[in-house]
Amino acid sequence: xxxxxxxxxxxxxxxCEEICPPVFTLLDDGLAYVKDQGTVCNDPGGAAQxxxxxxxxxxxxxxxxxxxxxxxxxxxxx
Numbered sequence: 001x002x003x004x005x006x007x008x009x010x011x012x013x014x015x016c017e018e019i020c021p022p023v024f025t026l027l028d029d030g031l032a033y034v035k036d037q038g039t040v041c042n043d044p045g046g047a048a049q050x051x052x053x054x055x056x057x058x059x060x061x062x063x064x065x066x067x068x069x070x071x072x073x074x075x076x077x078x
Contacts, residue, residue, distance in 0.1 A: 001053040002052055003051055003073060003076070004034055004073075005033060005034055005045070006072045007031045007032075007033070007072070008046075009072035010070050011069050012026065012030040013070065016067075019063055019067065020063075020064050023053060023061055023064075031045075032073075035051060
């Protein structure tokens, strides 16, 4: 599974980071980004910055996507 965030849709609510902090983070710009093995994917962000999701976090990432008020979390199956 891979995941990315569309920052244009992000509301900065932070639910994703609360649900799965190993995969999601909010930066100083108030928007959420994915992390790939601890490295924040924010250059440039969006679909160009997909992160591989470790299997132990797949359920939490799915929950974060479903709970996101901005509907900005996109999951792609491998």
